[in-house]
Amino acid sequence: MALAVLDCAHFTAGECRSCTWLGQPYDDQLAAKLAATRSLVDAPGLEWLPPVASPMAGFRNKAKMVVGGTAAEPTLGILGPDGAGVDLRDCALHEPAIVAALPVLAELVRRADLTPYDVGSGAPVSQRGELKHLLVTASPEGELMVRLVVRSTAVEARVRKHLGWLRDALPAVRVVTLNVQPEHRAVLEGEREIVLTEADTLPMRLGGISLHLRPRSFFQTNTTVAAALYAEAVAWSAELAPTRVVDLYCGVGGFALHLAAPGRRVSGIEISADAIASAERSRDEAGLPGEVDFAVGDATAPEHAGLLAGADLVVVNPPRRGLGHELAGRLEESGADHVLYSSCNPATLARDLADLASYRPVRGRLLDMFPQTPHAEVLVLLERVPGQRSE
Template identity: 60%
Template sequence: MQCDYYDAGRCRSCTLLEQPYADQVHAKEHRCRELIDTPGLHWLPPMTGPEQGFRTKAKMVVGGTTEQPTLGILDAELHGVDLRECGLYPATLQAVFPVLAAFVTRAALTPYDVATRAGELKHLLVTQSPDGELMVRFVVRSQEPIARLRKHLPWLREALPTLRVASVNLLPEHKAVLEGEREILLTEDSTLRMAVNGIDLHLRPQSFFQTNTDVAAALYRQAQAWVDELDPGSVWDLYCGVGGFALHCARAGGARATGVERDVVGIETSREAVASAQTSARELGLTRARFEAGDATAFALAATHAPDLVIVNPPRRGIGPELSGWLEASSVRHVVYSSCHAGSLARDLSAMPSLRPRRAQLLDMFPQTDHYEVLTLLERA
């Protein structure tokens, strides 16, 4: 991928940009194979997508001035670097950024200056659905600009007809985080529909979703294929997010198939994500899928019985010793483990020696970087 920003030294976020893409994928898979070196483990061919234009979610730091805002990152001196034409975004999303920059000026939103701790608008978080609809979140320091945002929102909706959800996120603290806890909706709609493999997943403003929708769809399909082959009667989806894995596995053949329903429980700390999963389950007519807000480890430790199969999709730190220990001691026959860090996956596997990795696949969710997703099927020996 050719990038003028990289060549000019303005952005070096794509750390593998100078490597041919095939070499990037090979190196990632080689690293995973080194860390998960288990006899009898079968590796499926890596799953890849386009090496550019794949990001459907933009996390833009707002810098510059109200009249000339920058959307992108901050440099070493904390000045805004504009990255509106970043090649990681599809052309349809690139076309949104100039409109949002014009809106910043129109609504008189003052970019937050990190050095002086002055200003209001910190980040613009933009998500595009597979159907081209948009969610735009304005991360601001206080409620001061909300009246202006509401006043000029009709202009933004006219300029961006695909805008479905707009909200304000309040982040009053001066700290290196992307968003705060409080969200204020500006639109009637509160959810963005993400059509994945024929299933409408609902994304609310504070819900997590993968940035590479095409590869995420492949991830869900592979997990569903393994679950269908094993045909468990009961499934837990721990760290379930908006329910992607659970909803794909709720029926044999997929949530929209005519197969028999399974008992599925999804657990996620984010109440917004749980509400999204519950909405999808209702729309799909699922009667045996249940989603609850809570801690995955605490849920497992308090359970009176174990399911046939558990799906885990934890953050980079992995599932940790407590949940690994519970799985090792439980009657669970199979685990589908989706990991974004093979190092933490390897640590968790060492704590579950009775659950042997049988199949694995690298899914290159993040081309041009050393990040990835690896899906592993574990079977009790």
């Protein structure tokens, strides 16, 4: 029997090649990802659990759509080599709530006369138009956060004028914002966010915890696999029974809040103040203020080294660049018995494991956060080698 392959007219026509592994049977994708990861991350006694598969389609909880065309006939998708918009409203990767929302948002562009920004293909750049991107995030309940990335605030009044229409046409909308990105460069969003709705967060309910996403908060792009990732961390941690947990890249609190338990103290640190505000709100709603604390700060900065004092489990979920030599060195010097490392880049994970010589990987699992591409999330449990504990 043939293995499942996702069909995409845009890929077949050569309009979009973002899904570099599209056309490769999904079982083969999983096998290839696991083989590539194991070739980089291997050690005596390391147990690899079976990969966690994802739905092949309808799994992306966030759409990042370049707006092209004209205000009267906008395209939502990507720009082709000639700078013309390629409409991907029917992209099979997006969750159904997003696919249903995109035609309504295209109508908002028309009604509010939001001229797409002209990136220009030569010099001098025209820099005409206002609307650059539409960013849409869907919660597990189908609620939506819609962000319009614009060049300036010139269109704010027009967008506000049509908010009532948008709510009627798209009742799932919870949060609407304008993100101001005035620079002519390849940057998805700017620093300034103008919230146009009463609600300013999108609750992502996973495993009994509601994680509040603010507009510029990071969240895993695949909700189903994110839930599995947190559940795996909870199960592995339960076996260890730690009393002091430190999450060094806590984001909106996903790992920290899921790992909270009676008799256990959990601390998280994250460089984004918005993310920490979200984490604290989620913590308070979950009734965990006495068990979990959060702080704004750079986990890699030496002044936060004291946060590791007394920790018996450290959770790290760094960006693709990994931990780096200095932070790995501080983990080496800590007294933590175990490290739970969640990585989106096996190459930097392997480099960091080489730096963490006092630890050995004992368990690993690949979680397929990004089907149709060579990327995946990997969760690895490290334990300190006997006799290597710092004094």
